[in-house]
Amino acid sequence: MPVNCIAPKPQYSNSSSHSLEDPPDQTEPHNPSVFATMYPITLKFEELVYKVKLEHKGLCWGSTGTCKEKTILNGMSGVVCPGEILAMLGPSGSGKTTLLTALGGRLGGKISGKITYNNQPFSGSIKRRTGFVAQDDVLYPHLTVTETLVFTALLRLPNSLTRDEKVQHVERVIAELGLTRCRSSMIGGPLFRGISGGEKKRVSIGQEMLINPSLLLLDEPTSGLDSTTALRILSTIKRLASGGRTIITTIHQPSSRLYYMFDKVVLLSEGCPIYYGPASTALDYFSSVGFSTCVTVNPADLLLDLANGIAPDSKHATEQSESLEQERKVVREALISAYDKNIATRLKAELCSQKVNNNNITKDSFTIFWGFYPLYNAVFTFPQERRMLIKERSSGMYRLSSYFLARTIGDLPLELALPTAFVCIIYWMGGLKPDPVTFILSLLVVLYSVVVSQSLGLAFGAILMEIKQATTLASVTTFVFLIAGGYYIQQIPPFIVWLKYLSYSYYCYKLLLGVQYNENDYYECSEGVLCKVVDFPPIKSMGLNHMWVDVSIMALMLVGYRLVAYLALRRVR
Numbered sequence: 323m324p325v326n327c328i329a330p331k332p333q334y335s336n337s338s339s340h341s342l343e344d345p346p347d348q349t350e351p352h353n354p355s356v357f358a359t360m361y362p363i364t365l366k367f368e369e370l371v372y373k374v375k376l377e378h379k380g381l382c383w384g385s386t387g388t389c390k391e392k393t394i395l396n397g398m399s400g401v402v403c404p405g406e407i408l409a410m411l412g413p414s415g416s417g418k419t420t421l422l423t424a425l426g427g428r429l430g431g432k433i434s435g436k437i438t439y440n441n442q443p444f445s446g447s448i449k450r451r452t453g454f455v456a457q458d459d460v461l462y463p464h465l466t467v468t469e470t471l472v473f474t475a476l477l478r479l480p481n482s483l484t485r486d487e488k489v490q491h492v493e494r495v496i497a498e499l500g501l502t503r504c505r506s507s508m509i510g511g512p513l514f515r516g517i518s519g520g521e522k523k524r525v526s527i528g529q530e531m532l533i534n535p536s537l538l539l540l541d542e543p544t545s546g547l548d549s550t551t552a553l554r555i556l557s558t559i560k561r562l563a564s565g566g567r568t569i570i571t572t573i574h575q576p577s578s579r580l581y582y583m584f585d586k587v588v589l590l591s592e593g594c595p596i597y598y599g600p601a602s603t604a605l606d607y608f609s610s611v612g613f614s615t616c617v618t619v620n621p622a623d624l625l626l627d628l629a630n631g632i633a634p635d636s637k638h639a640t641e642q643s644e645s646l647e648q649e650r651k652v653v654r655e656a657l658i659s660a661y662d663k664n665i666a667t668r669l670k671a672e673l674c675s676q677k678v679n680n681n682n683i684t685k686d687s688f689t690i691f692w693g694f695y696p697l698y699n700a701v702f703t704f705p706q707e708r709r710m711l712i713k714e715r716s717s718g719m720y721r722l723s724s725y726f727l728a729r730t731i732g733d734l735p736l737e738l739a740l741p742t743a744f745v746c747i748i749y750w751m752g753g754l755k756p757d758p759v760t761f762i763l764s765l766l767v768v769l770y771s772v773v774v775s776q777s778l779g780l781a782f783g784a785i786l787m788e789i790k791q792a793t794t795l796a797s798v799t800t801f802v803f804l805i806a807g808g809y810y811i812q813q814i815p816p817f818i819v820w821l822k823y824l825s826y827s828y829y830c831y832k833l834l835l836g837v838q839y840n841e842n843d844y845y846e847c848s849e850g851v852l853c854k855v856v857d858f859p860p861i862k863s864m865g866l867n868h869m870w871v872d873v874s875i876m877a878l879m880l881v882g883y884r885l886v887a888y889l890a891l892r893r894v895r
Contacts, residue, residue, distance in 0.1 A: 700779025
């Protein structure tokens with residue numbers, strides 16, 4: 323039961339295809355602009371426990387107000403990768419909707435355990451990339467389908483888009499969700515008939531699709547629908563997942579056709595997990611722990627029976643008595659014990675060892691060290707030789723320009739040898755573009771950054787001529803450049819965003835990206851799905867154009883820093 327997700331892997335191809343999937347049904351055209359997500363999210367949840375107090379039932383006693391607690395979720399764990407559909411199955415009251423609400427960041431109260439999105443906690447940026455479709459379709463009955471989606475688009479899409487652009491986006495969503503036939507029909511309500519239940523559900527999904535979510539959560543999307551309509555809804559959801567989305571849905575009792583469309587299944591029984599894994603292997607797992615059936619059944623029916631504590635082929639499934647309740651309790655306990663023994667331990671180990679890709683191509687990040695190491699080395703150059711420089715200059719032993727050139731050029735061989743050896747090893751180990759020209763250009767960019775970094779260090783040392791002060795200034799500068807350089811933070815606050823234009827590491831990083839990738843490259847954002855590298859968030863925030871501008875700016879820094887260092891030395895007496 324592997325849980326490792328497919329990490330974005332660059333595909334150096336000139337193909338214009340965005341996806342490796344089979345072509346969709348011709349009755350519902352596939353539009354990559356709507357169905358392809360550009361920010362894949364891997365969601366992990368570990369050992370989730372959620373309890374509620376029952377004070378509203380009068381179960382508090384004593385002056386301390388102690389209340390009885392009920393456990394809604396007890397030890398839920400799992401991972402959902404981009405391109406996958408995780409289905410939560412279980413009888414009513416098993417905790418499915420509570421778990422879904424928790425994963426969507428909408429659960430009130432305190433929940434113990436850990437939920438991460440690309441190894442990060444829930445945040446505003448994740449919220450903006452999350453779509454949540456509730457079980458009940460809350461729609462204005464007197465609006466048409468188009469009016470409903472346009473109204474949503476005007477409120478939820480960013481102000482940077484014009485009204486016409488938002489309307490065009492609505493048109494694409496209507497076409498993709500097969501709502502063209504009913505686009506001018508009113509939603510309808512209790513007092514007058516409108517569109518069908520399946521169409522209402524697609525409108526609700528369309529409202530969330532307008533924001534192009536990376537994570538889509540659906541609560542009972544097939545509730546109250548006939549099997550054919552339910553299949554259409556789930557087919558739409560399946561295609562949404564094929565665009566690289568992470569999709570989680572609760573579902574009560576799916577047909578076998580629906581069941582086999584899920585990638586993973588979580589089975590809950592009174593808040594406890596009794597199965598987590600691929601949908602296709604669930605029957606084999608329960609057979610292996612002693613709960614097999616001799617007849618062909620819908621897997622979902624068998625799973626729900628087990629979640630209710632009903633063993634396969636039981637002759638007392640519909641009966642109610644104290645002895646049968648005790649028997650069901652024994653079955654549930656056996657299933658929970660089997661889960662702890664066969665699934666939970668292994669799942670926990672795999673979750674702990676898994677290193678989920680953070681959607682950040684960091685193989686170029688060796689420039690961080692070699693962008694700052696020369697700076698610290700150069701800071702010591704002039705302060706350490708200050709007394710000797712004053713003595714020999716006072717004696718007229720040489721010109722300042724001769725000393726400056728000799729001192730700075732003499733350090734270059736060692737300064738350049740170490741990063742050259744480092745890049746020669748790390749470049750090929752990191753799996754970067756296996757092309758000799760690209761390798762040489764990458765090496766030259768790193769060495770270029772080393773020389774510029776050394777120039778800034780020389781300037782700091784020459785200006786201050788005191789080791790402690792120069793080191794402190796170098797440390798502050800390093801910190802600022804790390805924040806604004808684009809390595810760790812793509813969404814830089816506006817009041818400090820201008821600092822990145824002072825950072826040579828920012829231009830070095832841009833050059834390395836420009837050398838390594840081009841606009842025709844694709845990477846595998848999920849299994850079988852290709853996305854454009856230029857739309858990858860960390861690369862999109864930097865850009866792949868204007869490389870000669872970056873080279874020129876670094877050249878100005880190289881000359882400017884060394885000129886400042888030379889002028890600062892002239893005032894030393």
